[in-house]
Amino acid sequence: MKRGVSSPEAYKLFHDGIIVLSEIEANGIKIDTELLKSTIKATADKVKEIKEELQTSEVWKVWKEHYADKANIGSGQQLAHVLFDIMKIKPVVFTEKGSLSDLGFGKISDGLYYKPSTSEKALQDIDHPFVRRLFDMKGYEKVGGTFLKGIKRELVDGFIHPFFDLHTARTFRSSSKFPNFQNIPKRDKEMAEAIRKLFIPREKGWHFWETDFKGAEVVTASCVTGDRALRAYVSDKNKDMHRDTGGDLFLLPKDSVKGDLRHISKNQFVFAEFYGSYYKLTAKAIWDTICREKKLFVPGTEIHIKDHLASKGISEGGLFRHDEDPEAGTFEYHVKEVERIFWHERFPEYTKWKKKWFEQYQKEGGFRTVTGFWIEGPLTKNAVLNYPIQGPAFHCLLWFLINMQKWLRKNKMRTKLVGQIHDSCEGNSPPDEIQDVLGKANELVTVDLPKHFSWITAPMSVEVAVAPPDGSWFDMKEWKCFDGVWKLAA
DNA sequence: GCCCACCGCGCG
DNA sequence: AAAGCGCGCGGTGGGC
Numbered sequence: 001m002k003r004g005v006s007s008p009e010a011y012k013l014f015h016d017g018i019i020v021l022s023e024i025e026a027n028g029i030k031i032d033t034e035l036l037k038s039t040i041k042a043t044a045d046k047v048k049e050i051k052e053e054l055q056t057s058e059v060w061k062v063w064k065e066h067y068a069d070k071a072n073i074g075s076g077q078q079l080a081h082v083l084f085d086i087m088k089i090k091p092v093v094f095t096e097k098g099s100l101s102d103l104g105f106g107k108i109s110d111g112l113y114y115k116p117s118t119s120e121k122a123l124q125d126i127d128h129p130f131v132r133r134l135f136d137m138k139g140y141e142k143v144g145g146t147f148l149k150g151i152k153r154e155l156v157d158g159f160i161h162p163f164f165d166l167h168t169a170r171t172f173r174s175s176s177k178f179p180n181f182q183n184i185p186k187r188d189k190e191m192a193e194a195i196r197k198l199f200i201p202r203e204k205g206w207h208f209w210e211t212d213f214k215g216a217e218v219v220t221a222s223c224v225t226g227d228r229a230l231r232a233y234v235s236d237k238n239k240d241m242h243r244d245t246g247g248d249l250f251l252l253p254k255d256s257v258k259g260d261l262r263h264i265s266k267n268q269f270v271f272a273e274f275y276g277s278y279y280k281l282t283a284k285a286i287w288d289t290i291c292r293e294k295k296l297f298v299p300g301t302e303i304h305i306k307d308h309l310a311s312k313g314i315s316e317g318g319l320f321r322h323d324e325d326p327e328a329g330t331f332e333y334h335v336k337e338v339e340r341i342f343w344h345e346r347f348p349e350y351t352k353w354k355k356k357w358f359e360q361y362q363k364e365g366g367f368r369t370v371t372g373f374w375i376e377g378p379l380t381k382n383a384v385l386n387y388p389i390q391g392p393a394f395h396c397l398l399w400f401l402i403n404m405q406k407w408l409r410k411n412k413m414r415t416k417l418v419g420q421i422h423d424s425c426e427g428n429s430p431p432d433e434i435q436d437v438l439g440k441a442n443e444l445v446t447v448d449l450p451k452h453f454s455w456i457t458a459p460m461s462v463e464v465a466v467a468p469p470d471g472s473w474f475d476m477k478e479w480k481c482f483d484g485v486w487k488l489a490a
Numbered sequence: 491g492c493c494c495a496c497c498g499c500g501c502g
Numbered sequence: 503a504a505a506g507c508g509c510g511c512g513g514t515g516g517g518c
Contacts, residue, residue, distance in 0.1 A: 072513095072514080074513065074514075075513085075514060075515085076513090076514075077514070077515075078514095141512090141513095142512085145511095145512060145513085146510095146511060146512060149512090150511080150512095168509075168510095169508060169509065170508075170509095171507080171508060171509095173508065173509075174509090175508085175509050175510070176509085176510075177509095177510060177511085178510095179510090179511090180509080180510045180511070182509070182510080183509080183510065183511085217507095271506090272506060273506095274506095274507090275506045275507050276504090276505080276506055276507070277505075277506045278504090278505060278506090280505075281505065281506075282506095322504090322505065380504075380505095380507095381503085381504065381505095382504085382505085382506065382507065383507065383508095385507090386506090386507040386508080387507080387508090389507090390507065390508060391508095394508095422508090422509090
């Protein structure tokens with residue numbers, strides 16, 4: 001295939017893909033409008049209640065004295081001034097862009113200074129009731145202002161019809177808007193419940209369901225890079241790279257790494273490294289976490305992980321300065337070694353691929369994904385190494401949507417696809433179709449997909465979640481297949 | 491009143 | 503040299 005042009009296969013995937021996405025848009029997704037109304041009210045009340053409470057605080061008094069009728073509790077700039085100038089709290093995190101002669105922290109160049117950040121993460125160590133409560137309020141404002149308001153605005157006859165675009169993402173992923181269906185709260189349980197309860201099956205007695213690709217990007221990375229160790233990890237359910245890497249990070253036997261420690265290893269080291277982070281950033285994030293969390297114990301004991309590391313000679317985090325080498329005996333120094341093991345001993349073939357792939361990009365000015373898309377132009381190194389994985393992982397889902405829709409039509413099913421989130425598909429089914437639909441989903445992913453994409457050289461699998469009849473998106477529980485019958489996993 | 495950059499934050 | 507990838511959206515605040 002000619003460089004500079006996407007392949008006919010890539011074109012066909014997006015051609016068929018945009019049609020199925022338009023059908024999903026037209027289907028739309030049903031909203032519990034009565035619950036929407038009451039949730040909007042409850043959220044607004046909560047915001048009002050907390051705001052009034054905040055306005056009785058000493059901090060607000062100071063704030064008011066300085067800004068008078070210009071005082072705005074939603075202004076980050078004002079908050080920064082109150083906390084860091086008036087109250088003399090020492091800022092530790094700064095925003096990306098500078099400001100001309102602003103607050104005078106950390107000079108960038110003449111007259112240009114970094115601004116202290118007022119994000120929740122930046123302020124998490126300020127143990128002040130006003131600050132804590134302020135972020136409670138911001139949470140409810142986010143729910144009400146972005147999600148509830150967005151749903152209400154787009155409501156048509158009790159349905160919303162989020163758009164799914166294929167022309168915006170540089171990686172050849174999709175995006176969604178009006179409202180964005182791909183950023184509905186999930187991790188924060190209270191937020192998740194407030195919003196996901198609103199999404200209900202389109203007909204009485206039907207199921208709301210979701211199929212997810214298991215580890216979509218990791219499996220794709222193993223195929224794209226050809227790293228055999230990574231392929232072994234995603235192919236064998238008894239192997240676990242987050243656990244093994246956690247053993248290195250926390251100086252524990254691999255078998256003992258589970259729960260929170262595994263979670264930290266996975267999200268703050270393994271995934272961060274795959275996205276191109278490096279030891280100073282990952283070490284700092286992990287050290288901050290273990291200093292903050294009082295209940296992080298060596299599994300099966302009451303020894304805090306920090307004390308455990310101290311017993312191994314690591315009692316300092318380090319300076320985490322990008323212009324200085326870490327000092328021996330610090331956590332930063334230790335993570336540097338864990339990083340070396342990760343890339344040079346655990347995944348050496350991935351490392352070779354990264355080097356080769358980036359050099360190839362520098363020579364050609366572009367590259368082609370395994371799915372045939374041509375990507376070119378000025379890109380950062382991390383982008384060059386991430387795009388060829390992020391795109392194809394989504395293309396697996398897009399192929400799934402196309403072929404699921406084809407099968408539904410051919411068999412005159414009543415089941416409807418109602419949404420898509422990068423590696424998951426949401427649908428609604430009558431009870432008499434749910435078994436066939438889940439069976440077909442499983443077959444498409446495990447059998448048909450690897451036949452279609454010859455680059456898939458590691459097993460793809462689905463995870464399935466289903467709500468009881470009339471249950472909402474929030475009410476879904478994991479289902480598994482037992483002797484050919486899909487049912488509640490537990 | 492409109493536009494824009496920036497920040498912050500929700501998701502994968 | 504770069505330093506965590508990809509999105510959409512709401513609010514603030516400055517400029518016109």
